[in-house]
Amino acid sequence: MTRTLLMDSYLLSDAETVVARARTGDPAALEALFRAYEVPVYNLARRICRTTEDAEDVLQETFLEVCRSIKRYREEGSLWGWVRTIAASKALMRLRRNKYRDTDELHDEVVGQRREDTHLRMDLEAALERLSQTSRAVVWLHDVEGYTHEEIAGMMGKTASFSKSQLARAHARLRRWLGEEVAVP
């Protein structure tokens, strides 16, 4: 059983019934879908978007799309996989639309100069937050959500190589910012 199918049974044990009712427009069933996936969708959106406001908007846009398109959900994959792809697309769309200034270089410089100072060592949350939006999105989608580089490339409108190099660069930064670098012979 895939991870997303496991998520389905964990988040919404009677998914089949709820989906059937949601397809008829039953408001209670639509709300049940929202309640089941609200947190993972928001979490995914928040990990990709820069602000909580953007993440909340993505949450809303995702479930509006779910309500509009539930009739087209074919039950070929997991329900969570379907909802998650909508959420990821919406979040990446917002990322492209907002075009925040990429601050990687600045962070590299600041953290790089002082990395011997243990007080500046970041925890994982802070380090993740400091990555550029694109790098963070790739790290999250690949390492946590389990998307392949090809799938990420498709969603981002980039190449798989782009996704791979973003991931490697992001891990190099995380390692440095987390103070995990060790002197090697």
Added chain:
Amino acid sequence: MTHLSMEALVSLRGRGREPGDSGAREHLQGCPACQAELERLHQRVARLKALPPLRPARDRWPGIAAEVRAERRQRRNRSAGLVGLAAAASVALAVGLAPLVAPDPSPDPGRIEQVMARSRALESALDRYDPESRVLDGRTAGIAQELEDRIARVDRELEVTELREEQEPDAELLRLWRERVGLLDALVDVHVTRASNVGL
């Protein structure tokens, strides 16, 4: 000694096999430093997966539900209006009422508002008939389909005209709104006639 790059380490962790993986694996077997680096990478990813989920600060469902309801209402009204329009226009066409719209090269600004208000009033009247719940005969339904396309075209033209950055799109807007009102007017007649004829 050259150690594995982060790209190579990330690739080794992946599910697929990359072209340089076999060489990298070979190096890895004999290099404790790279083994430790790969282990740190695994641990970092495990810690990422274990981060507690972030939760929205407020409940967004009421807003979503309201928007879904509004969209449904809009679709219902539109559908009711279009089906009614079709039947009305079929009669209008049969008795030779077309053309319903006369050109007006120099509309005064208040005219569009008046025509729009008339359109709204007619739509409300149609809504009260609740055409969606009524059965149409085959001929009327066929014409309805054709007219739905016509109305959709008028609506699209209205949208485009409203967005146009021309200085004076009023004549075109007035023409389109009149076209709409003409069809709606005929539709109300049809409904009244049909209702009184067949006792609906």
